[in-house]
Every structure is written in C-alpha cells, then in structure tokens.
Amino acid sequence: MRNVALVGSFTTEGDAAPAPSAERYGIVSVEKVGDDLWRFTADMDCCGIHGRMPIVVPLRWAGDTPMIAMTDTTLPGLGTFTVRLFFHDDRYAGTWQHGERRGQMQGRIESQAAVPVA
Numbered sequence: 001m002r003n004v005a006l007v008g009s010f011t012t013e014g015d016a017a018p019a020p021s022a023e024r025y026g027i028v029s030v031e032k033v034g035d036d037l038w039r040f041t042a043d044m045d046c047c048g049i050h051g052r053m054p055i056v057v058p059l060r061w062a063g064d065t066p067m068i069a070m071t072d073t074t075l076p077g078l079g080t081f082t083v084r085l086f087f088h089d090d091r092y093a094g095t096w097q098h099g100e101r102r103g104q105m106q107g108r109i110e111s112q113a114a115v116p117v118a
Contacts, residue, residue, distance in 0.1 A: 001030045001109070006092055008107015023105065026112065029054065036060055054079070
C-alpha cells in the first residue's frame, strides 16, 4: 500500500447513537521492518494526533490476505489497542478495542495523490 486512504466508518458499542462515524486514514507507505512487523506511515487526524507518523504493527497473513493482529499493543502517543483488521482487494474490515471502548470498522482503500513529506 502506498499513497492510499482508508475511507469508511466505525461503530462504538454502547453508544446512545448506534450510527457509524466516518473515518479516514491516509497511508503514505507500508514497509516490512521485522518478521511480523510492518511500519505504516500514516497521516493522522484523530486521537490527539494531527500529522504524519510512523506506526509499527504486527501484520500476519492468512493465505494472500494481510491482517493487522494487535493484542493489548501500545502505540506511542495513541494508547493501548486490540485490533483485528484485514485488507482484501480495495476493502478493509475488522474489530477494535481501546480501553473499555470497542467496535467495528470497515471501508474502502482509495488511491490518492502522493503527499509530500511535511
């Protein structure tokens, strides 16, 4: 994945309004940095982060399908998460948990123009 955006929605269990919320994450690049570790360079505008940052996550393969598989993984500046997120063709879907909050996420992987490094 290079110069794409994850564009979709997420739900939060237990919210009074169960309607999904919009989400968008810009992915500048993804590169393997260890046996099961991959660095996603992402443009973030959530969770108190506004800008480009590298995020190293465990990524596993089920055949030809990559899946982020984090269990109680601390991401610097973001907190501790448990995530199962798979990517297939131009779609993504999965589950997330951050503390007591949890839900599902899903959407499309869209090409975008290369964004210069800030």
